[in-house]
Amino acid sequence: MENGFRAEEIDTGRPHPARIYDYLLGGKDNYEVDRKAADALAVAAPEVRIGVRANRAFMRRAVRHVVASGVRQVLDIGTGLPTSPNVHEIAQEVSADVRIAYVDNDPIVNTHANALLSRSAATSVVLADLRDPRAVLDHPEVRRVIDFDEPVALLLVAVLHFLTDAEKPAEVVATLRDALPKGSYVVLSHATGDFADRSDAQAVYNNATATLNLRSRSEVERLFDGFELEEPGLVQVPFWRPEAPVPPRSGEIGFYGGVARRG
Incomplete structure (x- = not known):
């Protein structure tokens, strides 16, 4: 028993999005079932490997931007398996006093994060589910690190597309938004089928622990309601404030990303 769950309660018989993502990034914290799903995903969506790397690079640029803008607290929901550089490493390169709360609903992610991430008064690792945003906000380990004043x-990087429409992702984001004071930011990326038919890619997740729910640009943009998008707005992730020439085939990448401020 660890963190309130038993080892046999961890589902290793079905692919898990965090472990698929880990494999596509070249990580080793995954199972054969995850690798098979990721390989099938790469057949269905050949750009997926460059896409997840571009998404990760977007996250790095966005975190540096919000910390450089003065924010000293990060609430990372759907953090996934640790991949260096992790969010706290990126943020603390800009300012050493940044505090980070990592949240994920996968017990394996939670266990790896506790083992691998540097733990201090400035960092917490929380087992909780985005589908219950109030529980995330009220979690004592989140509250220990994050001051919502x-x-x-x-x-919310590459996580909301694992919520179905019935799970009301816009309402989830609104609950989180309403807990944030003025001057807060949201960093959000989301998978889309706007650039190619990706129904076969969606089907790969039908047997996974969460389905893949692709959304259009207008649908993703609505997730930013109550925030003010910063330039260049909502774009494919390689095109959000690139620091170098974008890689070949960037126009094929099915991830939108944006950074927005609560005014």
Whole structure:
């Protein structure tokens, strides 16, 4: 028994999005079932490997931006398996006093994060589910690190597309948004089928622990309601403030990303 769950309660018989993502990034914290799903995903969506790397690079640029803008707290929901550089490493390169709360609903992610991430008063690792945003906000380990009277950077990177429409992702984001004071930011990326038919890619997740729910640009943009998008707005992730020439085939990448401020 660890963190309130038993080892046999961890589902290793079905692919898990965090472990698929880990494999596509070249990580080793995954199972054969995850690798098979990721390989099938790469057949269905050949750009997926460059896409997840571009998404990760977007996250790095966005975190540096919000910390450089003065935010000193990060709430990273759907953090996934640790991949260096992790959010706290990126943020603390800009300012050493940044505090980070990592949240994920996968017990394996939670266990790896506790083992691998540097733990201090400035960092917490929380087992909780985005589908219950109030429980995330009220979790004592989130509250220990995050002061909701001061600006917070909310990270929702490549996670909301695992919520179905019935799970009301816009309402989830609104609940989180309403807990944030003025001057807070949201960093959000989301998979889309706008650039190619990706129904076969969606089907790969039908047997996974969460389905893949692709959304259009207008649908993703609505997730930013109550925030003010910063330039260049909502774009494919390689085109959000690139620091170098974008890689070949960037126009094929089915991830939108944006950074927005609560005014």
